[in-house]
Amino acid sequence: xxQKLKSPAVFFFTGALLIFxxxxxxxxxxxxxxxxxxxLFWGAAMTMVSLGLNLIYGFNGQFSLGQFGFYALGxxxxxxxTWRWVRGDPSGLVVVIGGSIxxxxxxxxxASFLKRFYGVSVFTExxxxxxxxxxxxxxxxxxxxxxxxxxxxxxxxSLPEPVGRQIVFFLALLGGTAIAGIVSFLFGIPVLTxxxxxxxxxxxxxxxxxxxxxxxxxxxxxxxxxxxxxxMVGIPKWTTWPWVFVCFMFVVLFMRNLLHSSVGRxxxxxxxxxxxxxxxxxxxxxxxxxxxxxxxVFAGLAGxxxxxxxxxxxxxxxxxLPSFNPLIxxxxxxxxxxxxxxxxxxxxxxxxxxxxxxxxxxGFENWRYVxxxxxxxxxxxxxPQGLMGRYEIPFLRQxxxxxxxxxxxxx
Amino acid sequence: xxxxxxxxxQILNGIQLGFLYALIALGYTMVYGIIRLINxxxxxxxxxxxxxxFFAISAMELHRWPFKLWPGINNTAGTLLGSITVIxxxxxxxxxxxxxxxxxxxxxxxxxxxxxxxxxxxxVSFFLEYFGALPFVYTNNYITYPRPFELTVLRAExxxxxxxxxxxxxxxxxxxxxxVLNGLGNRGNSKAxxxxxxxxxxxxxxxxxxxxxxxxxxxxxxxSGIIKWDLTISNVMxxxxxxxxxxxxxxxxxxxxxxxxxxxxxSAYDKPTSRLMGINVDYVIAITFAIGGALxxxxxxxxxxxxxxxxxxxxxxxxxxxxxxxxxxGIGSIPGALVGSLTIGMAEVLSAGVISSPMRDxxxxxxxxxxxxxxxxxxxxxxxxxxx
Numbered sequence: 001x002x003q004k005l006k007s008p009a010v011f012f013f014t015g016a017l018l019i020f021x022x023x024x025x026x027x028x029x030x031x032x033x034x035x036x037x038x039x040l041f042w043g044a045a046m047t048m049v050s051l052g053l054n055l056i057y058g059f060n061g062q063f064s065l066g067q068f069g070f071y072a073l074g075x076x077x078x079x080x081x082t083w084r085w086v087r088g089d090p091s092g093l094v095v096v097i098g099g100s101i102x103x104x105x106x107x108x109x110x111a112s113f114l115k116r117f118y119g120v121s122v123f124t125e126x127x128x129x130x131x132x133x134x135x136x137x138x139x140x141x142x143x144x145x146x147x148x149x150x151x152x153x154x155x156x157x158s159l160p161e162p163v164g165r166q167i168v169f170f171l172a173l174l175g176g177t178a179i180a181g182i183v184s185f186l187f188g189i190p191v192l193t194x195x196x197x198x199x200x201x202x203x204x205x206x207x208x209x210x211x212x213x214x215x216x217x218x219x220x221x222x223x224x225x226x227x228x229x230x231x232m233v234g235i236p237k238w239t240t241w242p243w244v245f246v247c248f249m250f251v252v253l254f255m256r257n258l259l260h261s262s263v264g265r266x267x268x269x270x271x272x273x274x275x276x277x278x279x280x281x282x283x284x285x286x287x288x289x290x291x292x293x294x295x296x297v298f299a300g301l302a303g304x305x306x307x308x309x310x311x312x313x314x315x316x317x318x319x320x321l322p323s324f325n326p327l328i329x330x331x332x333x334x335x336x337x338x339x340x341x342x343x344x345x346x347x348x349x350x351x352x353x354x355x356x357x358x359x360x361x362x363g364f365e366n367w368r369y370v371x372x373x374x375x376x377x378x379x380x381x382x383x384p385q386g387l388m389g390r391y392e393i394p395f396l397r398q399x400x401x402x403x404x405x406x407x408x409x410x411x
Numbered sequence: 412x413x414x415x416x417x418x419x420x421q422i423l424n425g426i427q428l429g430f431l432y433a434l435i436a437l438g439y440t441m442v443y444g445i446i447r448l449i450n451x452x453x454x455x456x457x458x459x460x461x462x463x464x465f466f467a468i469s470a471m472e473l474h475r476w477p478f479k480l481w482p483g484i485n486n487t488a489g490t491l492l493g494s495i496t497v498i499x500x501x502x503x504x505x506x507x508x509x510x511x512x513x514x515x516x517x518x519x520x521x522x523x524x525x526x527x528x529x530x531x532x533x534x535v536s537f538f539l540e541y542f543g544a545l546p547f548v549y550t551n552n553y554i555t556y557p558r559p560f561e562l563t564v565l566r567a568e569x570x571x572x573x574x575x576x577x578x579x580x581x582x583x584x585x586x587x588x589x590x591v592l593n594g595l596g597n598r599g600n601s602k603a604x605x606x607x608x609x610x611x612x613x614x615x616x617x618x619x620x621x622x623x624x625x626x627x628x629x630x631x632x633x634x635s636g637i638i639k640w641d642l643t644i645s646n647v648m649x650x651x652x653x654x655x656x657x658x659x660x661x662x663x664x665x666x667x668x669x670x671x672x673x674x675x676x677x678s679a680y681d682k683p684t685s686r687l688m689g690i691n692v693d694y695v696i697a698i699t700f701a702i703g704g705a706l707x708x709x710x711x712x713x714x715x716x717x718x719x720x721x722x723x724x725x726x727x728x729x730x731x732x733x734x735x736x737x738x739x740x741g742i743g744s745i746p747g748a749l750v751g752s753l754t755i756g757m758a759e760v761l762s763a764g765v766i767s768s769p770m771r772d773x774x775x776x777x778x779x780x781x782x783x784x785x786x787x788x789x790x791x792x793x794x795x796x797x798x799x
Contacts, residue, residue: 063526123784190784197449198783201738205776208731212773220767320727321540324533331530366551369541376534381519384527 011393020245027241039354040346041309044244045302047345048251051338052298052330055255057327058335060265060273060291063196066187066203066341067299067326069210070180072318074300076214079235079307083225085168086236090153091145093168095137096175099142103136103182118284121384126189133182138382169238173247173304180300181293188292192285207323214315231314238310247305251298255338256396258294264398271336332379333386338396340388416640421764422757423625427648427717429756430655433709435733436740436748437662438509438703444743445699446681447525448517451532454730455539456509456704458499460711461721462549465556467497474559494559498654501712509704510697518693543723553722556715564643567630575626582619586611610664618656622649651713658706663745671698679743714766728772731760735779741792750790755779 023040032040054068084092086143110132114120134210156164191202217226226232230318258264266287269277278284307313316322333340356368370378392398425552435457463586467473474493477484478667516531544551563569589607596604606612666672674695677685682692714723714729740751755775762774784791 099619191780194783197447197634198738198787199741200449200779201735202783204731205735205780209773209776212769216767216769220770241573307430320731321537324555328530328533329528366541370545373536373538373541377516377531378533380534383521384523408773 008394008397012393017251020241023241023245024055036354038309039349041239041241041244042306042353043346044206044248045306045309046325046349047342048248048305049299049300049344050326050333050341052295052302053326054295054330054333054336054338054341055258055267055291055298058330058337058341059259059271060190060267061196061274062288062294063200064201064203064357065323066184066206066293067295068183068318068323069132069203069207070299071298071303072181072207072210072214072305072315073183074176074303075307075313075318076217076232076303077179077300078172079232079302079313080223080225081172081175081199082168082236082238082308085172088153090149090156093171093175094145094149094152095140096150096179097171099137100175100178100182101136102144103133104178106132106136107182107185122190122193126186129375130186133186137232139141146282152167165238169243169308172308173306174299176304176307177300180303181297184293184296185289188289192288192292202321204320207397208320211315211319214318226313229315231312233312235307235311235313237308237311239305244305244309247301247379250336251301252342252396255294255298259338260398263287263290268336283285290380328376331386334388334390335386337388337390337392339392340386344387389409416642417764418761419628419640420642420788423628423642423644424619425646425757425760426625426753427651427756428760429736429753430651431710431714431717431752432733432736432756433749433752434655434658434706434713436483436709436737436752437659437729437737437745439730439734440737440740440744440748441666441675441699441703443737445675445696446517446521447617448528448532451529451730451735452512452516453509453537453703453707454726454728454733455536456505456512456726457707457711457714457730458543458721458723458726459508460708461548461556461715461725462543462711462723463708464501464553464712464715465498465721467500468557468559473497473500490560497559498709498712501708503708505708505711506701506704509700509707510731513697513700518696537771539635540723540726549645549723551723553720556721557718558719560646560716562645562716564645564730565629565649566643568628569628575630578619578622578626581615582623582772585615585619587616588612589616600650606682610660610668613663614657614660617660618653621652628726628772647713647717654713655710659707659745659749662702662706666703666745671695675699732772732775735775739779739782739789741789744789744791747789747791754790 022332023032027037037188049067049071052070053064054061056064056067081092081096084090107129110128114125114128141234156167159167187206191199191206194202214226215229217223218228259267266277266282267282267290268285269282270287274284325348329344332348333342333344352368352372356371360367433530435453438453438456439450442453444449474490474497475491476496477489481489512535516535517528520528520531543549589612589790592603592607596607625644628640629644632638633640633642633675664672668677674685674690675698677688677690678692678695685695686692710729711726714725733752736751736755737748738751739754740747740749755778759771763771766774786792
């Protein structure tokens, strides 16, 4: 039975499809050149990262500066998978996907084992989960790679080339998000117990640690193809508009549906008052970790998209200065407003990387970063609640159950 | 690590780095303690301090002024006077800059949510960095810093015995004085109890203790044949140590003894009530920024003297590490900032020696995360009160 769609949903999906068709048309007819296409895809990726941060900070109230660390993890993981694949080496795919599945299975086992005990300390929980993860990936490297690698490779090679490529790209994106999710889960267990500013500093530390590790990926870590501080080149450029659109819609719809569920209400309630939420029977620690992991997964997905659009990755792309971008976008758009984040995310990349680069004469690119802080200052002074405040378009707006409305009307 | 000798040498280098971080960390810790703002622009104030001194030295030759004024002046005295002028100039510039930043970027947002001030702090930080990168300001290349005085590496035989005797004598005298006063104070002599925390006594106690330790490691132990290490210290390290200790003690004096310091502590504790008690909180906050900026300026000059290369982005990582040292030591506490900075400095230098030099940032931040997990309020911090 087909359920009758409500009008906001009809509007939303029609609008989304129209935008999709319009952009696809412009690309096919060649009116949207490669430069603006890159800006558009970059904007989508940045918006996905910022939406993740908005879920963590805007909706759940956890001040995190680690979003770019997960973005980097997702980007490098998926890039590594496809880099190896196009050079005839399926090990990246097998290890990441197989290892993630094994690690998740082990973690599930650990979680159900730990559930039998009361008052398990955070440290113990972390150590058990970390051990499960390491064991999962170790098994994947040691046994799955020689066992499954050739079979997977010959199977996908036997498919028609475009189909195989799409499958590999899908799996690479999945691998990037899986790594981002697993690492954020492990990191989140101990760190989310900290208070707001300390959490911010710890997550900032995470970003910097990831950056340093990427700088040394060819010397300290065993990934010579990442080339450390020289930057990873030769990533296949497989990102296309349909992929960007599908991933973006996935992020928006997933986040919207999550926030509209009872879990989403728990997430928002933790932001409003953690203690009251705990008294109402919400598992605060678990809900925080859930929001953190989902936000980081979005960042990992965006990383995969961005890596395969640009074809080149460099650790400074994920360094200290750019890592404030999602925070700035989220605060500008309005904390706790998906609409605001989406608008400012695209607008920010469009303005800073698109327009200002073209408007300013050559040799004056650095002026962008002199003007930009002044805009930042002015906007914060004039509109500290963000451009959109807490406004949402009707489809994303949360409608409360009728009981609540009746109670409000009475009061 | 190759040998215990290298290990001890690295610890000495770590002390130097730690004292530099301490100068920045004090500004962070005071600002955070009073308005709960992570002042990301502080690292760039530090950079401006280094750049100001660069211009003062290279363009204005300010460090040569005693030689121009009194041609017959003793070389040491002239250099000392000139260098102190340069440092003071940087301190004044940076404190003015910090006060300006506070006035225009943070004060209008004081009633707003804290995130707004954090975003403007990031904005100010970007502005200072990229304004500096413009070709007519500092350019975005590395600049070689002309030291106002030459770096000389001191070996055991270079240090005259009288200096050693003087330092240890001073240390022993202050130590004795301290204990005498302490004893008197414990018996109820209130004057002695006050006097034992006198800044002069504190200064010689800390600096003398450290110097005695280091000099005995470098000079006494090898010459008496107990150890056969060839350790070196530089005059820059001694200068950094003494200026840092001096500024820390001066700061401790200001915060604990003067009226402004009392007002600072009151405002940090409870702003509305301090206002009711007649404290001008805005003025107190401006003073805090001025002191923090001055310390960062001094830190910038000393950093440039020690490492000889300056850059428009040089403030980011030292600033961050200073902040994590402040968090490590317990934010809002001055001795905590010092201890945290020394810890981070040593951890960094040792990890550069043991693992590899690029891993030092990762090690510093991992240390922070681990300490935060074990003791979230930091080493010297007080446990946060329960807010219901």
